[in-house]
Amino acid sequence: MDNWVIALIKVVFIWTWTLLIATLMTWVERRGSAMMQDRLGPNRAGPFGLFQPLADGIKLFTKEDIIPEKAHKILFSLGPILFALPAFSAYAVIPFGDKLIVNGKEIILQVADVNVGFLYVVALGAMAVYGIVLGGWGSNNKYSILGGLRSTAQLISYEVPFGLSLLAVVLVYGTFSLREISLVQQGTFLGFLPNWGIFKQPLGFILFIVTAYAEANRVPFDLPEAESEIVAGYHTEYGSMRLGLYLFGEYVNMYTLAALMVTLYFGAWHLPYIDMSKFLGPVSYGIASFLVFFLKTAFFLWLFVWVRWTVPRFRYDQVMGLGWKALIPLALVNLFITALCIQLTV
Amino acid sequence: MGLKEKVQDLLGNDILDIVEYRGDLTIEVPKSKNVKILKALKEAEGLQFDFLVDIVGVDNSALYEKKKAKKKKPKGDEEAEEKEPVEEGPPPPRFEVIYLLLALSTNERLRVKIRVSEDDLEVDSITGLWRGANWPEREVYDMFGIRFKGHPNLKRLLMWEGFPAHPLRKDYPLEGQGEQRDFDDCRFF
């Protein structure tokens, strides 16, 4: 089994895994929100309504694909693609487990161990904006263009604190490659704390999680598709699978950001004080690291759902105000303090 | 000193008719002086009717026919009954516009009624006194056809622009005359 077959298997595995998680996320969102609101949520399609995402997928596929008559055909169809593509491909650099030794061959549980993995993810995050703007402009609808404008302003102005808070992490670990960052987070820090990023970067983590919500267009930052103000924002005119791509892209985007949070701040696949590789066999250790990583990501995915059904929505100028007047200064202060600490401790 | 006396000595000769019914006081004033009287009622220190509750339009045509019909029928039956002086004078004005006023400080209510005859459906608008009179006047125009001079934008309120009739008039049938709204794209700006 030479390398390109392993790489192919990894790619196929990650692709299906992300699709599976994204579909499962729609179910978790609907059941979770129902439980929080004294409801029950979908429970007719399959046990506990587990086939509901399948049903939604089939519904979206079979719906008639309408392109509005005055819409700009190319931009209209390009929008969803440009939105979903970066969301899927951003997962290539995220290490979802340690390594797997199969009959003597060591397989690193990461699709591509690019040493500038960091920049790749941040760059792709910015690509998603094109999908929204083209979709909004292409569908020739006043509400859509409003949604598109709002999302550009929001995503671009939150790209700055997003990048700055990541820079602080790079300062701490000194490397751009996500794999090395997750390897370093083993052992203890300051004696009793696990050696995770959040204890080195508490303020950085808060900034990161707030900007991550803005990147993923999740409440309280879901201005681009605020149902009550501008009908459905950029995807007002979209119908069947095009709308599906938009909604799907949003969930995959959420999954990527949650995985990034776990990798950078919560010790990717390390349990706090136990070093799993000592007492687990080579194959079982790989799988165990994958499971630990997945459980942590699942918590952050649940946090997305949890916050969505608790908090009201910002207004457009408040989002801008918060972004420029609060988050960016805080990110700079955080960067400065981190640099100071490194200078003193080294 | 009751509300009735206070109103009487404030307006005196302008009042054509005062009706006290079930505790509500209604005064009737000439149409031409409605703005002047309402302003006086609003500013008078003792009364201060500073809250306009509503403006009501009434079409009395059916009421007069019924009265006429009643007058003819009994006249026909009991000839012996002493003959009432049937004055055939000009038919009483068809429409009425009633202003419902409320004094916030003393919680007293008053109704000021003006009669509008069919040939000149012009009444002075009181949006000058209360900006809250804008829509009620538009609705009375929409439903009865009584125009309000000096109204900022006297257009139909509940019906669409091209509606041919005034629905709340008594001669308008209950089922309507089958007007269909021809969906012209009504420009607003």
Place this chain on the structure above:
Amino acid sequence: MANNNNAPITGDYVTINIGPSHPAMHGTLRVVCKTDGETIVEAIPEIGYLHRGVEKLGENLTYHQFIPITDRLNYCSAIANNVAYEKAVEKLLGIEIPDKAKLIRVIMKELARIADHQVCVGILGVDLGAFTPFFYLIIQREEIYDIFEWYNGARLTNTFGRIGGVNADLPEIFHTKWPKLKDTIRKANDETDKLLTHNRIWMDRTIGVNPFSPEDALEYGFTGPCLRATGVKRDLRKDEPYYFYDKFDFEVPVGKHGDVFDRYYVRLMEMEQSIRIIDQAYAMYKELPPDAPLMAKVPKIIKPPEGEIYSAIESPNGELGFFIKSDGTDKPYRIKIRPPCYMVYQAFPELVKGEMIADTIACLSSLNIIAGELDR
């Protein structure tokens, strides 16, 4: 921060049509806005999409047959409309209804007020993105609708009461359910309060948004929670008491600036006061003998003498008044309904000038404009 910049807005404007069928429109309201980017330069509300000619219909139905029509005015609290209409006709007839009927009317009207405020506060939350409080409040509203259903058979369009009193005694379910329901309603209100009132995002979205001064509010004819939010302490139940309201002790919550937050908070406080009123009315109700009369002596065919009256009550949205002119027959000659949100919606263009689109939606749902009552 003063949210409307007074700089002259130039450049050509986009006309956005927050149309009759829009997710944030309560019923069929239409607002045509001339916007410069996100800020509204000019807004023209267009009403009449739900105009059913109720007043023309009233002239062709008998006094008794008009009662179900009044359900369809403010369909969030149908009982308040019924009570308003019946009180007007009873004033026209000059009859006094028995005490027990008055108490049942007070209890049911205050229950309807709680239901109406729950809908308004819940939907204000949904319009600003907070979906969860809506469900906590609506679940309590379902409990209240159960009481209406067991009372005379309909949950929403309950043709409550007859001219001259009420046609049924309080249902058995009320006696068993009310003590529990009282606490769950309070719990739901507390949860909404905890989720929203001190949340900075909510406070930014509502405090200082569309403030309105008391003088303008009075000049426009505001009544009800929207007027009380501006600081004017005006409540028909206190100023022109009817049906034992002078015997109940309850406060009238009053806001300060008349902005979206005050209207929201006044409604939340009023629900608490309504519960207190119901308790006191229920206590008085229990003192009356079980077979106390429910109906006054009213002839089979109601033919009020000729004359015209105006009578108003404090409905959840404000002063709901009925002007009835009768010509001696069994059909009213002219019925004019004075809906409270009609005058409030007049001031909408002035409220939203210079605000953002998101604020117009927040403002509209805080004014609680009900299309059925607005267009009649």
Place this chain on the structure above:
Amino acid sequence: MAKPVVKKEYTFLERIYLWEIVKGLKLTFKHFTFNFKESLKKGPHTVPTCWQYPEDRRPIAPVFRGAHMLCLDDEGRELCVGCGMCARACPAKCITVKRGKPAEGEEGKYAGKTMSAEFTIDMLRCIFCGFCEEACPKGAIQLGQEYELAEYTMDACIYDKERLLANFQKAKAEGKLKPPKKPVPVAGGDKKAGAKKVAKKPVATDGKKSKKAASKPQAEEKKASETKREET
């Protein structure tokens, strides 16, 4: 018209968003855990506020105003005499009654001397106010607890007499019949006659103006009510 500018002052905890958001999260999580535990119970009705509609249905009030039914008395005879009072009392004018004499053979089938040859209710126009039930002197028409009124065609929504009788049989079979209505106590003490009907009967017979929808047989009914109204 200067808008009053509102000064906002927040406490420190309100100024930073997170503290209030965490409190909110705590509350929604409380609901989540409660409902999650409830949803694991057996049986269709798990979460207290949710009714799984087709399987378990909400209990309906005995006085619920649902689909109409023409009642039979204990011996199975039709109570309706076709007097048309309900048609006149209906605000939506959706009931049309045609009176007729019972054929020779089936005198036993009808309680009164006359019967309703044709009785249709247009369910599309009906507003379920229950005035017909109040107006009926014989207590023949009642609103049952049936609320599933969906039909496939418009004319299936016009309930004819057989459908209304079938409704009664169905309700009787399920034991969902209404308890007899207690008379409403009227101020001034004397209880009006007729235990079944409400003291105040909103009969709106308007002798003078001929009603548009009145069919021919109702004309003589007007004469009957004319005479009746003279003596009251």
